[in-house]
Amino acid sequence: MAYHLYYWPGIQGRGEFVRLALEDSGADYVDVARQPGGMAEMVELMMGDHVAHPPFAPPFLKDGDVLVGQTAAILLYLAPRLDLAPTDEAGRLWVHQLQLTIADVVAEAHDSHHPIAASLYYDDQKPEAHRRAKEFRDDRIPTFLNWFERVLAPHIFLAGDQLTYADLSLFQLVEGLTYAFPRATARALAQTPRVVALHDTVAQRPRLRAYLDSRRRLPFNTEDVFRHYPELDA
Amino acid sequence: MAYHLYYWPGIQGRGEFVRLALEDSGADYVDVARQPGGMAEMVELMMGDHVAHPPFAPPFLKDGDVLVGQTAAILLYLAPRLDLAPTDEAGRLWVHQLQLTIADVVAEAHDSHHPIAASLYYDDQKPEAHRRAKEFRDDRIPTFLNWFERVLAPHIFLAGDQLTYADLSLFQLVEGLTYAFPRATARALAQTPRVVALHDTVAQRPRLRAYLDSRRRLPFNTEDVFRHYPELDA
Numbered sequence: 001m002a003y004h005l006y007y008w009p010g011i012q013g014r015g016e017f018v019r020l021a022l023e024d025s026g027a028d029y030v031d032v033a034r035q036p037g038g039m040a041e042m043v044e045l046m047m048g049d050h051v052a053h054p055p056f057a058p059p060f061l062k063d064g065d066v067l068v069g070q071t072a073a074i075l076l077y078l079a080p081r082l083d084l085a086p087t088d089e090a091g092r093l094w095v096h097q098l099q100l101t102i103a104d105v106v107a108e109a110h111d112s113h114h115p116i117a118a119s120l121y122y123d124d125q126k127p128e129a130h131r132r133a134k135e136f137r138d139d140r141i142p143t144f145l146n147w148f149e150r151v152l153a154p155h156i157f158l159a160g161d162q163l164t165y166a167d168l169s170l171f172q173l174v175e176g177l178t179y180a181f182p183r184a185t186a187r188a189l190a191q192t193p194r195v196v197a198l199h200d201t202v203a204q205r206p207r208l209r210a211y212l213d214s215r216r217r218l219p220f221n222t223e224d225v226f227r228h229y230p231e232l233d234a
Numbered sequence: 235m236a237y238h239l240y241y242w243p244g245i246q247g248r249g250e251f252v253r254l255a256l257e258d259s260g261a262d263y264v265d266v267a268r269q270p271g272g273m274a275e276m277v278e279l280m281m282g283d284h285v286a287h288p289p290f291a292p293p294f295l296k297d298g299d300v301l302v303g304q305t306a307a308i309l310l311y312l313a314p315r316l317d318l319a320p321t322d323e324a325g326r327l328w329v330h331q332l333q334l335t336i337a338d339v340v341a342e343a344h345d346s347h348h349p350i351a352a353s354l355y356y357d358d359q360k361p362e363a364h365r366r367a368k369e370f371r372d373d374r375i376p377t378f379l380n381w382f383e384r385v386l387a388p389h390i391f392l393a394g395d396q397l398t399y400a401d402l403s404l405f406q407l408v409e410g411l412t413y414a415f416p417r418a419t420a421r422a423l424a425q426t427p428r429v430v431a432l433h434d435t436v437a438q439r440p441r442l443r444a445y446l447d448s449r450r451r452l453p454f455n456t457e458d459v460f461r462h463y464p465e466l467d468a
Contacts, residue, residue, distance in 0.1 A: 115350065115366065
């Protein structure tokens with residue numbers, strides 16, 4: 001039976017980390033909220049009184065009777081089914097730890113344009129975004145990418161010689177940062193050649209390449225978690 | 235062999251979620267950075283070239299050869315060893331999902347006083363903190379606590395009739411929010427009686443009570459993730 005992925009239609013967002021795992025594995029899945037009637041089904045699973053494990057927010061995944069939210073937890077669930085992580089406990093946890101660190105960067109990338117509240121418009125928090133984005137691009141982007149560079153030093157992939165979902169997610173992080181902060185990210189990537197090499201290796205995987213070239217891959221835009229506002233890049 | 239917990243000495247912070255799990259279980263552990271020479275050992279594990287799985291940041295846990303970082307991942311690792319989560323996959327993931335949602339609130343609580351950068355002082359970002367804290371206390375605190383209230387509706391504990399580490403963490407979240415935003419949190423808790431009841435139940439657990447009354451429990455302070463600045467509460 002197909003996996004059912006629930007996420008906001010129209011953006012890559014956090015859902016994209018799950019999509020990449022499903023697409024790279026050739027898994028059968030439905031991107032429910034992009035189908036007719038899908039948004040109502042998504043809201044019902046979040047709000048319905050009969051739902052035993054209601055997710056706080058999208059993305060979430062339904063696999064038969066199992067409903068799981070939080071991007072990193074979804075990937076933890078999918079990994080053994082899609083062969084995207086080691087099967088030993090320490091290896092599995094390490095990949096999860098990498099994913100949680102990527103999630104931290106993603107949250108910071110979001111807050112670089114929404115430092116006051118996600119519920120307000122960017123236009124309502126531009127001076128604050130200007131300050132926060134400067135810290136993010138001058139300090140946080142290099143700090144995080146340098147850490148991933150160090151992790152990659154002994155291996156091609158983050159957790160060894162086999163690709164895991166954390167590698168797909170690091171690819172997506174580089175994509176998102178490059179879209180949102182092209183100048184700052186290029187500067188940081190000039191210092192992290194292993195991160196660049198990993199990104200390029202992932203981009204050439206046949207199933208992923210086919211996905212990226214398809215209409216299923218939504219374009220980045222300024223409703224997304226990663227947003228390009230030229231005034232925030234420098 | 236004792237678990238070795240590594241976290242900044244002097245604050246509860248994210249390390250406290252791990253401490254509560256260890257303390258409530260009566261587990262044997264060393265809070266390494268609070269011992270003589272412990273800080274150097276902590277830094278070495280983060281920076282040493284020989285470390286295969288270097289944590290990005292504290293807290294992290296060492297258990298023999300296993301080194302695991304990220305608060306939620308540490309608790310995922312400890313849960314089966316301390317009997318603090320269901321053993322079936324769906325139950326285990328649900329508790330982890332709850333923990334990741336608590337981690338999201340904790341990150342937002344931190345950013346309420348540091349909306350621009352963790353590397354700057356609070357005094358360098360007071361106007362921005364004033365705005366973000368208002369959104370946090372008026373919108374986010376009630377939104378999150380109402381969600382936990384709903385999850386608690388059919389049970390005493392978050393994941394059923396047995397306590398899990400997510401319950402200990404929700405206790406700590408209520409403690410932290412009450413310290414940092416006493417007025418706003420009291421207003422939200424007046425609408426979430428099940429959250430209050432869970433907090434009070436956890437506080438009466440004998441081993442946890444003994445810990446809270448001991449010198450091992452550090453007081454909250456304004457170097458911590460949860461900070462009380464009266465001007466940010468209203």
